[in-house]
Amino acid sequence: MSRGFFITGTDTGVGKTLVACGLAAAFRDAGFKVGVMKPAESGCRNEKGRLVPQDATFLKAAAGSSQPIERICPYRLGVPVAPSVAAAHAGVQIRPDFLVRLYRDMSAVHDFMLVEGAGGLLVPLHPSYTYADLAREIGLPILVVVGNRLGAINHALLTLEHAACLNLKVSGYVLNDMESEKTPATDTNADTLAEMTRVPCVGRIPFLRASGPGTGAPQETRPDLGALFRRHIEFDNLAKIT
Numbered sequence: 690m691s692r693g694f695f696i697t698g699t700d701t702g703v704g705k706t707l708v709a710c711g712l713a714a715a716f717r718d719a720g721f722k723v724g725v726m727k728p729a730e731s732g733c734r735n736e737k738g739r740l741v742p743q744d745a746t747f748l749k750a751a752a753g754s755s756q757p758i759e760r761i762c763p764y765r766l767g768v769p770v771a772p773s774v775a776a777a778h779a780g781v782q783i784r785p786d787f788l789v790r791l792y793r794d795m796s797a798v799h800d801f802m803l804v805e806g807a808g809g810l811l812v813p814l815h816p817s818y819t820y821a822d823l824a825r826e827i828g829l830p831i832l833v834v835v836g837n838r839l840g841a842i843n844h845a846l847l848t849l850e851h852a853a854c855l856n857l858k859v860s861g862y863v864l865n866d867m868e869s870e871k872t873p874a875t876d877t878n879a880d881t882l883a884e885m886t887r888v889p890c891v892g893r894i895p896f897l898r899a900s901g902p903g904t905g906a907p908q909e910t911r912p913d914l915g916a917l918f919r920r921h922i923e924f925d926n927l928a929k930i931t
């Protein structure tokens with residue numbers, strides 16, 4: 690049985706990559722050999738004719754993975770839309786069977802796998818195949834990153850309830866304080882969600898500011914990311930339940 694998590698979220702831009710990097714760093718610090726995948730990444734930058742996947746690059750660095758980026762992120766796409774649409778635009782078709790095989794090969798040589806989706810659970814990799822289908826086929830339990838902002842309750846409950854309808858294994862959700870400003874919604878979402886779902890909250894990530902004065906480095910690459918996540922997630926539980 691595979692160990693690890695499939696990281697999905699309530700939306701795009703809610704902190705999936707940051708949370709996946711934080712978990713990768715925390716598990717790596719604890720001595721796990723961590724494998725990462727971003728099966729498809731759209732909106733890649735074109736650098737001298739090569740499409741560079743930002744999320745996959747952050748994941749590889751956080752996990753300390755020696756796998757080539759082409760295995761971590763086999764479908765690198767330029768247009769910033771759902772992978773199925775970006776792939777069609779590029780004249781390629783995403784092959785779920787290929788992704789599943791690649792995942793199995795990767796999981797065989799790692800202790801622990803983290804796979805980041807794109808957008809939310811029902812984003813298509815293919816017109817008739819979503820990330821929910823992929824999560825089921827690879828057999829990883831999902832972790833839902835909930836961006837703590839106005840609208841989060843609805844998005845979180847829709848995601849969790851649909852995952853339950855599909856009989857996906859759900860390990861929990863991580864509440865991510867992705868906005869610097871507090872609002873009535875960000876102050877109350879944690880309690881409201883806890884009242885409305887039995888799915889456990891396995892961590893709450895505070896809004897992260899630059900780690901040192903004048904450093905514009907991305908949060909995903911900060912050297913203390915693993916330690917920071919150890920403090921803010923239920924690490925021992927997560928290591929046990931996967």
Ligand SMILES: Nc1ncnc2c1ncn2[C@@H]1O[C@H](COP(=O)(O)OP(=O)(O)O)[C@@H](O)[C@H]1O
Binds near residue numbers: 702703865898
């Ligand atoms: N807790 C946080 N504190 C500070 N910045 C955050 C936090 N969570 C996310 N961000 C920033 O918000 C942006 C979107 O996050 P990202 O992880 O890329 O989202 P997703 O993978 O869901 O699209 C990134 O620039 C990331 O560094």
Ligand SMILES: [Mg+2]
Binds near residue numbers: 706707
């Ligand atoms: Mg991302």
